[in-house]
Amino acid sequence: MEQFNLNDLFEIEMNDGRKITLAFAKDIAPITVKNFKNLIEKKHFDGLIFHRVIKGFMIQGGGVDVNLKPRRSEEIKGEFASNGIKNDILHKRGVISMARTMVKDSATSQFFIMHQDAPHLDGEYAAFGMVIEGMDVVDSIANTRVNHYMGDVPYEPQIIKTIRLK
Numbered sequence: 001m002e003q004f005n006l007n008d009l010f011e012i013e014m015n016d017g018r019k020i021t022l023a024f025a026k027d028i029a030p031i032t033v034k035n036f037k038n039l040i041e042k043k044h045f046d047g048l049i050f051h052r053v054i055k056g057f058m059i060q061g062g063g064v065d066v067n068l069k070p071r072r073s074e075e076i077k078g079e080f081a082s083n084g085i086k087n088d089i090l091h092k093r094g095v096i097s098m099a100r101t102m103v104k105d106s107a108t109s110q111f112f113i114m115h116q117d118a119p120h121l122d123g124e125y126a127a128f129g130m131v132i133e134g135m136d137v138v139d140s141i142a143n144t145r146v147n148h149y150m151g152d153v154p155y156e157p158q159i160i161k162t163i164r165l166k
Contacts, residue, residue, distance in 0.1 A: 020134035081123035089127035
């Protein structure tokens with residue numbers, strides 16, 4: 001937990017009022033944290049959804065709206081070991097990390113929160129924070145019924161009302 005700054009927090013508020021509070025790891029992933037804060041300030045995440053939910057693995061959001069229409073943002077440098085950047089945050093339950101394509105520097109705004117540990121992601125994705133309150137909300141989203149044929153999209157949209165700095 002010493003990797004995470006408990007004085008540098010942000011909060012994901014869902015449409016139904018549920019909240020997830022997370023701490024940034026700016027010293028470990030400064031490019032990622034700066035990008036995420038800029039997106040928060042621009043209200044980029046408002047109205048987007050957790051569009052990929054895999055119970056026992058992770059919940060992913062930050063890139064599409066309820067109609068699965070993408071909301072674009074700039075690509076950033078991937079801050080993880082296989083891309084030449086030291087980042088020793090393990091992908092354990094509650095860690096937040098940036099989603100990307102197979103291209104190492106393709107992360108934009110999509111992120112995922114670990115529902116359970118996934119060591120195979122360590123050193124391959126830019127982890128940049130940790131849930132400090134609200135894992136019950138993550139669990140609830142992870143337990144949402146999903147359409148596996150549509151890429152694990154929840155039947156009941158899991159809408160992010162806003163993400164704010166605390």
